[in-house]
Amino acid sequence: MTVSNSSSENFRFALRVYWEDTDAGGVVFYANYLKFFERARTEWLRALGFSQEPMRSVERAMFVVSETAVRYLQPARLDDWLEITVRLVEQGRASLAVAQQAWRAGPGTAPQLLAEGTIRIGCVDVQTFKPRRIPAGILERLGA
Amino acid sequence: MTVSNSSSENFRFALRVYWEDTDAGGVVFYANYLKFFERARTEWLRALGFSQEPMRSVERAMFVVSETAVRYLQPARLDDWLEITVRLVEQGRASLAVAQQAWRAGPGTAPQLLAEGTIRIGCVDVQTFKPRRIPAGILERLGA
Amino acid sequence: MTVSNSSSENFRFALRVYWEDTDAGGVVFYANYLKFFERARTEWLRALGFSQEPMRSVERAMFVVSETAVRYLQPARLDDWLEITVRLVEQGRASLAVAQQAWRAGPGTAPQLLAEGTIRIGCVDVQTFKPRRIPAGILERLGA
Amino acid sequence: MTVSNSSSENFRFALRVYWEDTDAGGVVFYANYLKFFERARTEWLRALGFSQEPMRSVERAMFVVSETAVRYLQPARLDDWLEITVRLVEQGRASLAVAQQAWRAGPGTAPQLLAEGTIRIGCVDVQTFKPRRIPAGILERLGA
Numbered sequence: 001m002t003v004s005n006s007s008s009e010n011f012r013f014a015l016r017v018y019w020e021d022t023d024a025g026g027v028v029f030y031a032n033y034l035k036f037f038e039r040a041r042t043e044w045l046r047a048l049g050f051s052q053e054p055m056r057s058v059e060r061a062m063f064v065v066s067e068t069a070v071r072y073l074q075p076a077r078l079d080d081w082l083e084i085t086v087r088l089v090e091q092g093r094a095s096l097a098v099a100q101q102a103w104r105a106g107p108g109t110a111p112q113l114l115a116e117g118t119i120r121i122g123c124v125d126v127q128t129f130k131p132r133r134i135p136a137g138i139l140e141r142l143g144a
Numbered sequence: 145m146t147v148s149n150s151s152s153e154n155f156r157f158a159l160r161v162y163w164e165d166t167d168a169g170g171v172v173f174y175a176n177y178l179k180f181f182e183r184a185r186t187e188w189l190r191a192l193g194f195s196q197e198p199m200r201s202v203e204r205a206m207f208v209v210s211e212t213a214v215r216y217l218q219p220a221r222l223d224d225w226l227e228i229t230v231r232l233v234e235q236g237r238a239s240l241a242v243a244q245q246a247w248r249a250g251p252g253t254a255p256q257l258l259a260e261g262t263i264r265i266g267c268v269d270v271q272t273f274k275p276r277r278i279p280a281g282i283l284e285r286l287g288a
Numbered sequence: 289m290t291v292s293n294s295s296s297e298n299f300r301f302a303l304r305v306y307w308e309d310t311d312a313g314g315v316v317f318y319a320n321y322l323k324f325f326e327r328a329r330t331e332w333l334r335a336l337g338f339s340q341e342p343m344r345s346v347e348r349a350m351f352v353v354s355e356t357a358v359r360y361l362q363p364a365r366l367d368d369w370l371e372i373t374v375r376l377v378e379q380g381r382a383s384l385a386v387a388q389q390a391w392r393a394g395p396g397t398a399p400q401l402l403a404e405g406t407i408r409i410g411c412v413d414v415q416t417f418k419p420r421r422i423p424a425g426i427l428e429r430l431g432a
Numbered sequence: 433m434t435v436s437n438s439s440s441e442n443f444r445f446a447l448r449v450y451w452e453d454t455d456a457g458g459v460v461f462y463a464n465y466l467k468f469f470e471r472a473r474t475e476w477l478r479a480l481g482f483s484q485e486p487m488r489s490v491e492r493a494m495f496v497v498s499e500t501a502v503r504y505l506q507p508a509r510l511d512d513w514l515e516i517t518v519r520l521v522e523q524g525r526a527s528l529a530v531a532q533q534a535w536r537a538g539p540g541t542a543p544q545l546l547a548e549g550t551i552r553i554g555c556v557d558v559q560t561f562k563p564r565r566i567p568a569g570i571l572e573r574l575g576a
Contacts, residue, residue, distance in 0.1 A: 016183075016186075016187075018179070018182060019182055019186070019196075019313070020179045020182065020183075020311070020317060020319065022311050022312035023307045023308070023311065024307065024310035024311070024312070024314045024365070024366050024488075025307070025494055025558070026312045027312070027496075029307060029308060030466065030496070030497040030500070031464070031467055031470070034466065038162060038164065038463070039160075039162050039164075042160075042162055042163070042223075043160075051223050052163075052222060053221065053222045053223040056456075056457075062457055064457065064462070065462040066503065066504050067503050067504065068500065069500070069501045070499070070500050070501075072497055072498050072499065072500075075496070075561055077312070078196060078197045078200070078312050079195050079196065079197040126457070129506075163455045163461060164455070164461060164463065166455050166456035167451045167452070167454050167455065167456070168451065168454035168455070168456070168457075168459070168510050169344075169352065169451070169456075170456045170458075171352075171456070173451060174322065174352070174353040175319045175320070175322035175452065178319035178322065182319070200312075200313075208313065208318070208360070208363070209360055210360050211358070212318070212356065212357070212360075213355075213356070213357040213358075214355070215354065215355050216353055216355065216356075218417075219352070221456070222456050270313070273315075273363055304471075304474075304475075306467070306470060306471050306474055307474070308467045308471075323450070323452045326450060326451055330448075330450055330451070330511075339511050340451075340510060341510045341511040344510070365485065366484060366485045367474075367484065367485040
């Protein structure tokens with residue numbers, strides 16, 4: 001997979017690196033890639049037709065992250081334009097896993113892979129945090 | 145000023161509220177409006193033709209915030225679509241002040257003012273943090 | 289007031305600056321002083337005998353910040369040891385205001401004032417976000 | 433290993449969960465465990481006699497995280513008192529790996545494991561981000 005891959009199986013979300021994302025090393029603080037990955041997953045779900053706020057208030061269901069494995073390859077810097085990809089790699093009734101990558105993009109530069117990882121997500125009840133089935137509507141769309 | 149005002153004196157920047165922005169109160173953590181305001185100022189400067197990274201590495205100059213005054217009127221929530229405005233209200237040789245607002249926007253809803261404030265910014269040397277003149281190129285564009 | 293002042297009217301809370309607090313300027317990101325101030329207020333309330341979590345789940349009340357005014361005087365850096373002060377300056381039935389300061393402290397260095405401001409806080413219902421009286425127990429202790 | 437284990441091989445660092453750490457799910461935002469882990473590693477290095485700021489400004493060396501693998505088991509909530517452990521599990525000339533855990537602690541409650549993971553760290557030059565030997569003084573202490 002490359003960032004220029006037009007395959008429909010990879011969702012892509014672009015963002016800018018701001019001061020808030022960086023640390024005194026002059027680069028993006030490593031924990032913030034998890035934020036970037038989450039923004040992309042949120043927009044991926046939205047593109048599939050789901051907002052997490054109604055899912056929470058109406059269905060009383062919520063996605064929580066149960067496992068993350070991330071490799072940090074190259075640092076991103078202030079003002080960088082990043083593209084974050086999302087690819088569904090595993091799907092169960094109450095959980096799913098996505099592979100995600102962060103690429104440095106932008107005009108006139110070859111795309112460069114900065115970080116990549118796998119994020120495992122479970123669906124839980126908003127009150128008890130006990131695992132529960134992913135709402136049927138979402139399961140259907142994911143399967144499509 | 146309203147969010148639908150098309151006057152060129154107000155720069156506008158849109159963003160989505162993600163999980164990372166919220167707190168256990170179910171709303172955007174108040175300190176994060178300062179991040180939203182900063183993203184908008186960064187894009188405002190970029191729209192004027194300036195990136196802060198070259199300003200830092202080449203001119204050895206950096207903008208730092210010296211004063212903030214913010215009123216929080218209504219809470220923003222997960223998935224909200226916000227518009228952040230920037231309006232230059234004061235300009236000196238080494239500092240400037242901008243008035244900023246955060247509006248809840250989005251299709252089918254009347255814009256609602258969530259937070260507003262004034263941010264004072266000074267230009268400093270990247271090493272010493274001593275005040276210095278704003279680079280001439282930026283001063284010119286701001287004045288325009 | 290100085291950081292070595294032992295007056296009982298100033299509550300003090302100490303913290304360390306970590307990577308997460310800094311930005312690419314090499315110093316603490318200015319919005320993070322609001323986090324530091326909040327940590328100190330939380331511990332100040334705890335020292336008065338109140339935890340916000342039971343206040344939220346039992347009394348269904350929550351403090352929200354309605355206004356902040358902060359001046360940033362000197363930058364804090366990685367590894368700095370800070371002392372954050374809290375002083376109640378105004379108290380109503382549904383709101384209060386505190387003056388807060390951030391000092392660089394640590395062995396062998398004269399305390400240095402880095403940032404200071406006033407934070408106005410309102411008590412609201414956790415569901416509606418409508419203003420409500422501060423729980424009686426807290427009002428009493430604040431008044432003492 | 434348990435949190436009450438007094439073995440010298442596990443460094444422990446305690447912290448409180450504040451509003452800034454939580455999200456609209458009512459619990460600690462998962463990316464923030466990486467911040468907690470980093471605070472603990474910083475204090476672990478400090479306990480071994482090293483501050484990262486002089487390492488950066490004098491030795492021109494910096495630790496960067498190259499890989500993280502974390503499992504999130506139970507959610508932490510506002511006001512929770514956490515203990516974060518650090519255990520060196522691998523040591524090379526330019527990199528090391530630590531196993532870290534986050535436990536809910538506090539008076540009157542049995543310790544509960546909330547999250548655990550392995551963090552791989554590399555030593556790099558502060559300018560080029562190229563791998564370099566860990567400063568000799570640190571290597572010695574780690575080996576001890």
